[in-house]
Amino acid sequence: MSGxxxxxxxxxYRDAVALDRIDLDIEPAGLTxxxxxxxxxxxxxxxxxxxxxxxxxxxxxxxxxxxxxMPAAERSIGYVPQSxxxxxxxxxxxxxxxxxxxxAVPRTEIAARVDQAAGILHIRPLLTKRPSQxxxxxxxxxxxxxxxxxxxxxxxxxxxxxxxxxKLRESLMxxxxxxxxxxGATFLYITSDPLEALTMAEHLVVMDRGRLVExxxxxxxxxxxxxxxxxxxxxxxxxxxLPARLDATNAMCTTxxxxxSITLENGAASADAMVAIRPEHITSPASGAAPxxxxxxxxxxxxxxxxxxxxxLHETTLVTTVPAxxxxxxxxxxxFPLAMRPGGPIVFDRASGRRxxxxxxxxxxxxxx
Amino acid sequence: MADVRxxxxxxxxxxxxxxxxxxxxxPEGAVTCLLGPSGCxxxxxxxxIAGLERPSAGTIRFGDRDVTTLAARRRDVAMVFxxxxxxxxxxxxxxxxxxxxNDRTLTVAERRRRVDEAIEILELxxxxxxxxxxxxxxxxxxVAVGRAIARRAAVTLFDEPTTNVEVHAKLALIRAxxxxxxxxxxxxxxVTHDQTEAMxxxxxxxxxxxGEIVQCAPPRELYDQPNSEFGGWFLGNPGMNFLTVQxxxxxxxxxxxxxxxxxxxxxxxxxxxxxxxxxxxxIAATPLPxxxxxxxxxxxxxxGGQHLVTLAVGGSRIKAKVPPAEGPSxxxxxxxxxxFVVCPIEHAILFHxxxxxxxxxxxxxxxxxxGAPS
Numbered sequence: 001m002s003g004x005x006x007x008x009x010x011x012x013y014r015d016a017v018a019l020d021r022i023d024l025d026i027e028p029a030g031l032t033x034x035x036x037x038x039x040x041x042x043x044x045x046x047x048x049x050x051x052x053x054x055x056x057x058x059x060x061x062x063x064x065x066x067x068x069x070m071p072a073a074e075r076s077i078g079y080v081p082q083s084x085x086x087x088x089x090x091x092x093x094x095x096x097x098x099x100x101x102x103x104a105v106p107r108t109e110i111a112a113r114v115d116q117a118a119g120i121l122h123i124r125p126l127l128t129k130r131p132s133q134x135x136x137x138x139x140x141x142x143x144x145x146x147x148x149x150x151x152x153x154x155x156x157x158x159x160x161x162x163x164x165x166x167k168l169r170e171s172l173m174x175x176x177x178x179x180x181x182x183x184g185a186t187f188l189y190i191t192s193d194p195l196e197a198l199t200m201a202e203h204l205v206v207m208d209r210g211r212l213v214e215x216x217x218x219x220x221x222x223x224x225x226x227x228x229x230x231x232x233x234x235x236x237x238x239x240x241x242l243p244a245r246l247d248a249t250n251a252m253c254t255t256x257x258x259x260x261s262i263t264l265e266n267g268a269a270s271a272d273a274m275v276a277i278r279p280e281h282i283t284s285p286a287s288g289a290a291p292x293x294x295x296x297x298x299x300x301x302x303x304x305x306x307x308x309x310x311x312x313l314h315e316t317t318l319v320t321t322v323p324a325x326x327x328x329x330x331x332x333x334x335x336f337p338l339a340m341r342p343g344g345p346i347v348f349d350r351a352s353g354r355r356x357x358x359x360x361x362x363x364x365x366x367x368x369x
Numbered sequence: 370m371a372d373v374r375x376x377x378x379x380x381x382x383x384x385x386x387x388x389x390x391x392x393x394x395x396p397e398g399a400v401t402c403l404l405g406p407s408g409c410x411x412x413x414x415x416x417x418i419a420g421l422e423r424p425s426a427g428t429i430r431f432g433d434r435d436v437t438t439l440a441a442r443r444r445d446v447a448m449v450f451x452x453x454x455x456x457x458x459x460x461x462x463x464x465x466x467x468x469x470x471n472d473r474t475l476t477v478a479e480r481r482r483r484v485d486e487a488i489e490i491l492e493l494x495x496x497x498x499x500x501x502x503x504x505x506x507x508x509x510x511x512v513a514v515g516r517a518i519a520r521r522a523a524v525t526l527f528d529e530p531t532t533n534v535e536v537h538a539k540l541a542l543i544r545a546x547x548x549x550x551x552x553x554x555x556x557x558x559x560v561t562h563d564q565t566e567a568m569x570x571x572x573x574x575x576x577x578x579x580g581e582i583v584q585c586a587p588p589r590e591l592y593d594q595p596n597s598e599f600g601g602w603f604l605g606n607p608g609m610n611f612l613t614v615q616x617x618x619x620x621x622x623x624x625x626x627x628x629x630x631x632x633x634x635x636x637x638x639x640x641x642x643x644x645x646x647x648x649x650x651x652i653a654a655t656p657l658p659x660x661x662x663x664x665x666x667x668x669x670x671x672x673g674g675q676h677l678v679t680l681a682v683g684g685s686r687i688k689a690k691v692p693p694a695e696g697p698s699x700x701x702x703x704x705x706x707x708x709f710v711v712c713p714i715e716h717a718i719l720f721h722x723x724x725x726x727x728x729x730x731x732x733x734x735x736x737x738x739x740g741a742p743s
Contacts, residue, residue, distance in 0.1 A: 136407070165406055165562065170607050174679075177667065198670045199677070222670050223699070236672055280674030280693045299544045302568035304592045304605040305648040305690060306672055310540075321673025323648065323692070324589075332547060343695065 003028045004049065004154065004186070009058035009068075011044055018044045020210045022058070027203050028153075031180050031187040033218075035197040036207035036233060042190050045207075046156050049188070051075050078155040078185075080147030082162055086131040086139060093127040096145045103151055117145040120179050122171075137168040144172070148179060154186045161196065173199055195236040198222065206230050228353040231276040231346065237308050237319045240277040244347065247271075252363070253347065256316040257292055262347050264357035272350040275359060279308070281344035282320035289339035290362035297334045300327075311336045370556050371432030371523045372397040373418060378427035380413050387413040389580035390427065395524075397432075398554040401585075402567035405577030406603070412528060414577075415560045419526050420444050431523045447517035448526040451533055453509035455501045462488070462497050465516045472520075487515035490552060491545045507538030511545055518549055527559040531566060543569060564604055568592065576600055594718075596725045601644045601718065606672070610650070610687040612712075614641040614719070624661070624683065642720045649716035650689035652678065652702055653709045660709035663687075665702045676701035680710060687712075 004026040011019040019041045026032050034042045047053040049060060051072030059066045067075055086095045096117065097110045105113075118124045121141040131139055140160070148155055157176070161169045177200065180187045191197050197204065201218040206229070214221055214230040225231050231239045244253040250264050255275055285291040295313035307327050311318050318338065330336070345359035373395035380388040388410045395401045395418075403411040416422035418429060420441030428437045436444045447468070456464055465487055469480045488497055491511045501509060510530055517525050531539045543566065550557075561567050567574050568588040575585040576599075584596045595601040601609030612624040624643055653660060663680040671677040674693035678701055679686060689710065694700025702708050719726040 166564065166606075167406060167603060167608070195672065201669075218670065219699075235670075235674075278674055299540065299547065300569070301540075301543075301565055302588055303565050303672065304568060305646060306675075308673075310544075321675075324592075325648070332544075332551065 003061075003063065005059075005061040006045070006049075007059040007061065009045070009048060009055045009060065011041075011048065011053065012056045017210050019048075019055070022212055024205065024212060024215060026186065026188060028186050029184055030202045031177065031189060031200060032203040032205060033189045033191060033197045033201035034205045034207060035191055035194065035201075036213075038192055040192075040207040041210040042192075042207050043158060046158055046188065046190055050077055050079055050156060076152045076154070078147055078150040078152040080144055080155065080157045080160050082159045086142060086146075088131055090130075091127065092123065092129055092131065092134070092142050095131065095142055096127075096149060099146060099150045105151065113149055114145070116182070117149055117179070120182060121145050121175050137164060137172075140164060140168075141172070141175075144176070144179075148183070152185070154188065155183075156188045156190070158190045159192070160189075161191075169196070176200070194234055197234065198236070204234065206233055208233065225346070226355050228274055228276060228348040228355075231278070231348075235278060237279050237321060240279070240282070240318050242275045242277065242316060243350065244273040244275045245271050246273055257313050257318070259363055260345075260359045261342075261361040261363055262357050263360050264347070266356065268356050269349050270351060273356065274348045274350050274353075275345055276348065277318070277340065277345040277359075279319050279321045281341050282318055283339050283341055284322075285337050285339040287339065287341075289341045292338040292340055292362060294335050294337045297330050297332055297336050299332065300330050309336065311338060313338060370397055370521070370554070371434070372556060373524055373558065374428075374430040375414075375418070376428045376430075378414070378417060378429065379425045380410070380417060380422060381425040386580050388417070388424075391580075391582055392427075393575065393582055393585070395556060395558055396573075397556050399572040400550065400557040400559055400570055402571035402574045403558065403560045403577055404564060404567040404571075404574050404603075405562070407562060409577040410580040411560045411562075411577045415526055415528055415558060418524065418558060419446050419448055434523075445523040446526055447520045447522035447524075449510070449513045449517045449528065449530045451529050453506070453513040455509055455512065457501050460498050460500050461493055461504070461512055464501060464512050465519050468516060468520050483519040483521070486552065487519045487549070490549050491515050505538075507534045507542060510534060510542060514542070514546060514549065518553055518555060521553075521555070523556065525555045525557045527557065529561055531561075531563070546570060564606075568604075576603065578603075595644075598642065598644065598720045598723045601646075601720075605646060607647060607677070607688050609644045609646050609718075610712075611720070612643045612645075612682065612685050612687065614643050624685070640722050641726070643712070644718045644720055645687075645712045645716060647677070647688045647690040649713055650680075650687065651711040651713070652680070652689055652691065653711070654702070656709045657711050659714075660711045663708055663710045665704050665706050665708060668701050668704055678702065680708070682710060 006022050006024040009019055009022040022045060036042050048055050055068055060068045093114055096114050100110045118127055123138060123141045126134060126138055144160060161172055189200050204218045204221045205215050206213040208229050213227050214225060221230060222234060232241060242255045244255045246253045246268055250268055253260055253262055253273055283289050293313055295311035297309060298312050298317060299310040301308040305324055306321050307324050309320050309322055340362055342359055342361045346355055347357040349356050376392045378388055378391045403414060405411050413422055417424050428435060462484055465484050466480060469475055488494055493511060496504060531542055534542060559570060571588055573585055573587050574591050575582045578599055584591060584600050592604050598611060615623045661682055663682045665678060666681055667679040669677050676691040678689045678691055680689060691701045
């Protein structure tokens with residue numbers, strides 16, 4: 001199985017640094033999601049891997065061989081770009097078969113592989129149609145099939161679901177995961193949608209401003225992040241992040257929602273910290289968690305099975321997720337008692353963004369609920 | 370303010386029926402969201418109400434006024450589009466005020482009051498004297514909302530106003546809309562393809578599919594009590610699970626060969642499916658009453674730290690939501706493990722050829738089943 005290693009990859013355009021010394025190993029035969037906000041460098045990194053851009057510095061090792069300056073056509077990498085133009089004068093079958101026909105794959109093999117991909121992507125009945133007869137989602141499925149049927153071990157999917165209907169995205173995510181398992185190939189999947197990243201990823205690469213923030217198995221990155229930026233970028237709804245000041249003992253910190261007991265892992269560089277409290281760390285006092293006080297509802301987003309509740313507490317807005325079943329109808333301005341599950345929230349150094357510890361409890365004295 | 374009554378409303382584009390003889394009442398003073406996938410006809414329906422699209426057949430009334438053949442400007446409608454339509458040489462106050470200036474029945478004081486009210490609720494105070502060109506897209510869209518509401522038109526229409534706004538600004542816009550609604554009651558028709566937006570904003574949602582309104586209900590009811598498989602599937606992230614039902618030996622029915630011991634009056638029917646939402650499925654390591662064996666195919670972190678678990682049950686796949694928990698596995702079973710799932714019948718809905726069956730089967734041996742016809 002083919003492994004990819006990026007070694008010190010940098011890319012600059014005049015004065016602008018798009019990528020800054022990227023060192024990254026991609027797990028073979030897995031689905032790695034590269035996520036980060038627009039402009040973080042994820043697409044540039046992929047374009048360098050494909051060969052559409054040349055790095056300013058560094059090496060890309062593909063099974064141990066440096067391919068950083070190899071022509072794109074010689075790299076065995078499949079690519080599904082964001083928007084995919086199908087040939088209007090060809091049938092769906094011929095569109096999907098096109099890259100294999102260029103690679104001179106025998107006709108019977110082409111037919112078998114198109115059929116396999118069309119089965120997974122639910123487009124078998126469409127193979128004889130022209131692209132103009134397809135809906136937007138059907139075109140995207142055909143496009144994905146075409147990108148995926150190249151003879152390659154590595155496939156790059158560059159935000160393939162962007163702009164599609166929500167329901168279509170839901171089913172295509174499932175189909176793409178099936179597809180990867182069936183092909184046994186390495187998938188590199190680019191997205192800036194945090195929920196899509198979590199749904200798709202086996203491994204997660206978090207990027208920001210041209211740098212790697214954090215890399216690892218998706219559960220580790222979510223539950224055990226080392227960097228504040230990771231918590232800010234990975235998770236839905238967005239994580240609550242509050243400035244905090246450590247006291248002299250380093251066992252407590254003060255935040256806008258009260259004082260919190262903490263344990264530090266390696267000591268603190270400075271008293272200025274940040275506390276990251278995921279929506280699921282905030283709950284109702286009825287659960288037995290430590291009360292934080294009574295806030296005021298500023299918005300309730302109804303997602304169906306759960307509601308995202310925005311609550312203002314001492315000038316800070318906290319976001320929490322509540323199962324819809326457990327929630328009576330709430331109006332803007334209604335009182336909302338809040339509590340925190342200790343053990344979840346993480347403390348970061350403010351200047352560096354590096355993790356320094358965890359919140360352990362909410363002391364009695366800071367409870368006013 | 371008036372209700373909107375459409376009757377037998379149709380719009381045909383060549384051989385395509387975009388809106389199929391829709392008869393419906395949009396109640397006075399309520400927010401009705403038209404929700405559906407792209408191409409379902411929701412925008413065409415809205416544009417016919419606005420007077421921007423001519424119906425192929427049918428009538429449109431605002432209260433007792435027939436507006437079917439009236440030009441848009443004579444209908445007394447206010448509209449907010451996907452992109453804010455603004456007077457670029459005017460400032461925020463002037464933009465909101467302009468449509469009011471044409472209304473001779475308004476006093477200057479009342480005009481001012483409405484403008485100030487909109488600006489305050491929409492938190493545009495700091496921008497009141499700024500020219501529209503200085504505002505970003507989201508702020509302009511706020512101005513468009515303020516202008517539409519300040520008019521107090523008979524009917525106010527929204528055509529996917531948040532589509533082009535980035536996520537954070539979208540939340541602010543939704544909050545502003547809700548806040549505005551608490552102060553000013555208007556008859557509002559709001560088109561969106563975003564179910565969260567519809568569920569958050571609407572008094573009632575009219576769910577559309579292929580040119581028809583398939584169900585209309587308040588958001589919670591539409592989610593909990595879909596009258597079709599389409600409704601169960603379309604709402605929810607992910608949507609409802611469906612399992613095919615076969616008659617079982619003796620009493621009850623079976624899903625993929627797995628028996629459900631229920632008194633089931635549906636055995637003569639073909640093509641019956643059992644629908645259950647992911648949040649109601651329970652997963653256990655050992656058999657429970659009414660549980661069926663399953664295998665864990667995938668798990669992923671989902672909304673609010675829940676787990677989305679994909680399971681194989683017989684030949685079908687279902688998805689379950691598991692709440693966040695402490696511990697190394699975080700409360701969710703490992704991929705590849707064999708587990709038992711319970712699909713509680715009290716949260717299930719049975720569908721026959723895609724339509725909801727009125728009668729639910731009852732559990733054998735329970736008190737409810739005692740008097741059930743056999």
